Amino acid sequence: MSLALDVLTILSVSTGAFFFLAGTVGLLRFPDAFSRLHALTKADNLGLGLVVLGLLFQAGGLLAALKLVGAWLLALLAGATITQLIARTARTDRSTM
Amino acid sequence: MTDATLYGLCGAALVGLGLFGLIVHPQPLRKILAFNLIGGGAFLLFGVVARRGASAGLDGDPVPQALVITGLVVAFAATALAVALLLRLFQETGRATLRSDDSQP
Amino acid sequence: MLRSSERRAAVADFLLAAAGFVLAMVALGLIRILWGPGDADRIMAAQLLGTGGIAALLLLARAMSMPAAVDVALILALLAAFISVAFVKGADRSEMDRA
Amino acid sequence: MAFDIGLAILVLGVAAWTIAARDTFAAVIGFVAYGLLLALVWVRLAAPDVALTEAALGSGLTGGLLLGASTRLARTQGSAAIDKPSAIIRRAAAVLCTLVSAGLGAIVLLLPEPAPTLAPQAAANLAATGLGNPVTAVLMAYRAIDTLLETVVLLLALVGIWSLAPDQLWGGLPGRRYPVDRDGVLTFVAQLLVPVGILVGIYIFWVGSIAPGGEFQGATILAAMWIFATMARLADSPAVSRRWLRLVLVVGPAVFFAIGLAGFAIAGGFLAYPEAHAKLLILTIEVPVTLSIAATLALLVGGPPERALR
Numbered sequence: 001m002s003l004a005l006d007v008l009t010i011l012s013v014s015t016g017a018f019f020f021l022a023g024t025v026g027l028l029r030f031p032d033a034f035s036r037l038h039a040l041t042k043a044d045n046l047g048l049g050l051v052v053l054g055l056l057f058q059a060g061g062l063l064a065a066l067k068l069v070g071a072w073l074l075a076l077l078a079g080a081t082i083t084q085l086i087a088r089t090a091r092t093d094r095s096t097m
Numbered sequence: 098m099t100d101a102t103l104y105g106l107c108g109a110a111l112v113g114l115g116l117f118g119l120i121v122h123p124q125p126l127r128k129i130l131a132f133n134l135i136g137g138g139a140f141l142l143f144g145v146v147a148r149r150g151a152s153a154g155l156d157g158d159p160v161p162q163a164l165v166i167t168g169l170v171v172a173f174a175a176t177a178l179a180v181a182l183l184l185r186l187f188q189e190t191g192r193a194t195l196r197s198d199d200s201q202p
Numbered sequence: 203m204l205r206s207s208e209r210r211a212a213v214a215d216f217l218l219a220a221a222g223f224v225l226a227m228v229a230l231g232l233i234r235i236l237w238g239p240g241d242a243d244r245i246m247a248a249q250l251l252g253t254g255g256i257a258a259l260l261l262l263a264r265a266m267s268m269p270a271a272v273d274v275a276l277i278l279a280l281l282a283a284f285i286s287v288a289f290v291k292g293a294d295r296s297e298m299d300r301a
Numbered sequence: 302m303a304f305d306i307g308l309a310i311l312v313l314g315v316a317a318w319t320i321a322a323r324d325t326f327a328a329v330i331g332f333v334a335y336g337l338l339l340a341l342v343w344v345r346l347a348a349p350d351v352a353l354t355e356a357a358l359g360s361g362l363t364g365g366l367l368l369g370a371s372t373r374l375a376r377t378q379g380s381a382a383i384d385k386p387s388a389i390i391r392r393a394a395a396v397l398c399t400l401v402s403a404g405l406g407a408i409v410l411l412l413p414e415p416a417p418t419l420a421p422q423a424a425a426n427l428a429a430t431g432l433g434n435p436v437t438a439v440l441m442a443y444r445a446i447d448t449l450l451e452t453v454v455l456l457l458a459l460v461g462i463w464s465l466a467p468d469q470l471w472g473g474l475p476g477r478r479y480p481v482d483r484d485g486v487l488t489f490v491a492q493l494l495v496p497v498g499i500l501v502g503i504y505i506f507w508v509g510s511i512a513p514g515g516e517f518q519g520a521t522i523l524a525a526m527w528i529f530a531t532m533a534r535l536a537d538s539p540a541v542s543r544r545w546l547r548l549v550l551v552v553g554p555a556v557f558f559a560i561g562l563a564g565f566a567i568a569g570g571f572l573a574y575p576e577a578h579a580k581l582l583i584l585t586i587e588v589p590v591t592l593s594i595a596a597t598l599a600l601l602v603g604g605p606p607e608r609a610l611r
Contacts, residue, residue: 002206003209006209006213009213009217010213010216013216013217013220013261014220016220016257017220017223017224017227020223020224020227020228020254020257021223021227023227023231023250024227024228024230024231024234027231027234027246027250028230028231028234033243033246036243036246037246040231040246040249040250044249044250044253047224047253047257048253048256048257051220051224051257051260051261052260055217055260055261055263055264058213058264060269064269064272067272067273067276068260068272070276071256071260071272071275071276071279074276074279074280074283074494074497075252075253075256075279075282077283077490077493077494078252078279078282078283078286078490078494079249079253081283081287081486081487081489081490082245082249082283082286082287082290083249084486085245085286085287085290085486085487086245086246086249086290100302100305100345100346101346102409102410103302103305103306103309104305104309104342104345104346105406105409105412106309106406106409106410107309107312107313107342108405108409109402109403109404109405109406109408109409110313110402110406111312111313111316112401112402112405113398113399113401113402113405114313114316114317114320114398114402115316115320116394116397116398116401117320117394117395117398118319118320120386120390120394120397120398121385121386121390121391121394122320123385123386124325126325126367126370126371126374127325127328129367130319130328130329130332130367131319131320133332133359133363134316134319134320134332134335137316137335137336137339137359140339140351141339141342142405142409144342144343144346144348144351145346145409145412146412146416147346147348148346148347148348149412149416149418150416150417150418150419150420151347151418151420152418152420152421153420153421153423153424153425154424155420155423155424155435156347156348157346157347157348157420158418158419158420158423159419159420159423159435159436159438159439160419160420160423160439160443160444162348162350162351162436162439163350163436163439163440163444163447165348165351165354166350166351166354166436166440166515166517167440167447167448167451169351169354169355169358169359169517170354170358170451170455170517170594171451171454172359172363173358173359173362173363173598173601174454174455174458174601175458176363176366176367177366177458177462177601177602177604178458178461178462178601180366180367180370180604181461181462181465181604181605182465183370183374184370184373184374184604185465185605187373187374218304219304221304222303222304222307222308225307225308225311225341226307229311229314232315232334244326244327244330247330247334248330248333248334251333251334251337252337255337255338255340255341258341259340259341259344262341262344262345266344266345266347268344268347268349269512270349270350270352270353270512270513270514271344271349271352273349273353273505273508273513273514274340274344274349274352274353274356276501277353277356277357277361277501277505277518277522278337278340278356280494280497280498280501280522280525280526281356281357281360281361281362281522281525283490283494283529284361284365284525284526284528284529285333285360285361285364285365285368287487287490287491287529287532287533288364288365288368288369288532289330289368
């Protein structure tokens with residue numbers, strides 16, 4: 001049973017790490033701020049989400065699991081809002097150019 | 098080499114880097130930043146002492162750790178005071194440099 | 203078949219390596235973003251580092267059996283939002299000053 | 302070990318960026334990153350209490366403070382280029398700093414073996430304080446006078462900042478008024494995040510007696526949430542002359558000092574706690590101290606009064 005959990009953890013964390021890789025490649029390769037923003041949000045939401053999912057299989061208790069999910073939700077909420085604000089700033093940056 | 102020694106050397110290098118920034122940057126805000134870099138490095142040196150003092154079932158000596166927490170708070174207070182002084186200088190003179198007045202008309 | 207304690211250590215090693223990988227990716231992204239050109243890219247840098255830092259801390263918490271690292275990650279998630287908003291507000295305000 | 306070498310290189314790289322960056326904005330972002338990475342280092346050094354403080358105060362609140370300052374000074378950056386020190390001074394500074402680093406590095410390598418430590422004494426007397434976290438025990442019991450003086454230092458810094466206000470603004474509202482957010486995104490996120498943040502702050506404070514955490518870390522989060530609320534215009538800072546605000550600021554140090562004095566009567570020394578009631582007394586000190594520190598930290602970021610009292 002716990003072997004299966006460990007395997008699930010490794011699979012999920014690996015996939016999450018892959019999304020961080022994908023996000024970085026996007027940041028390095030995309031030409032403008034908006035598509036870089038697009039790449040960044042993938043790493044944010046999915047990468048961290050999958051890492052959290054993987055660690056949930058290892059969480060000792062309810063409070064520990066809640067804290068993991070809480071950290072992800074906070075990052076998600078902050079990420080979504082700030083992405084919106086960044087896009088607005090990027091737009092005004094461009095319009096002043 | 099242990100992990101603690103590695104981070105100790107890192108802290109030593111950080112103090113040097115910060116000191117360099119403190120000396121060569123003309124802008125006061127950059128000096129404040131550099132001062133905080135030095136702080137981070139110096140606290141790391143305390144961290145090494147704490148980590149090496151691990152015994153009696155504790156992962157580190159809590160006394161230097163508590164000193165670092167106190168130090169971080171005091172460093173923050175000093176930074177806030179420095180920033181307030183700088184902003185006031187800027188408001189008063191329209192400049193944010195430390196050059197004395199007689200060098201400019 | 204590995205014994206349970208050995209397997210635990212192996213999983214911990216894997217998670218530590220994953221934390222290192224995530225940090226390395228974030229560092230690469232940082233190099234790109236800190237170059238600029240716009241302020242938007244710089245805020246993205248803060249955001250990216252925040253997310254990567256949270257992921258690394260959560261992984262370390264399990265790898266080092268230090269549950270308190272999850273609390274550090276929680277604080278980071280809160281403060282990353284705070285910093286990003288402070289940054290955007292700052293950009294907005296300098297805009298206003300120019301006008 | 303490979304992880305630690307990578308992390309150490311990353312910390313040094315970000316620190317070098319903070320010094321070398323042309324743009325002050327970029328340098329401040331580098332500094333925030335530096336604080337975040339240091340928090341990771343503290344976790345690796347098995348010091349989660351320090352990691353919490355570094356993440357919240359060293360990176361978060363200091364970063365916010367410096368970001369605010371750098372945006373207000375944005376227009377002055379260009380003029381400073383003329384003041385750059387000459388190449389000789391720069392080279393001499395580089396030599397000096399290398400020497401300092403080398404000296405400190407040598408000290409690190411030559412630290413005495415076995416390392417001197419107070420950990421056994423701290424662990425042995427932990428039960429007498431009723432606490433489960435040795436770092437909190439050092440801060441609130443063994444070296445309580447340091448912590449008492451520290452709360453006073455914070456207040457002194459605040460008095461120093463307030464004293465910078467021009468005469469006609471004395472007693473007014475700190476900082477500038479933030480503009481209203483144009484499409485309500487910020488208001489929304491603040492309404493969601495601030496209550497959650499306050500909850501996390503109280504949790505971090507509360508858990509400090511048995512696990513990593515404590516009043517400084519909790520108070521920092523509370524202060525950040527207060528500043529967040531003012532940035533989103535959910536609330537405005539109170540005028541610094543408000544009586545209740547002054548009361549909140551001094552209640553922590555005052556209670557701390559009073560219980561310290563009471564120690565002469567009940568336990569035979571300043572800041573001595575009778576063993577049976579140690580934990581209760583420490584909590585009685587910690588609650589108002591957390592409140593006072595949170596208010597002080599938020600006002601330190603706010604700066605001197607800049608708007609007159611109407």
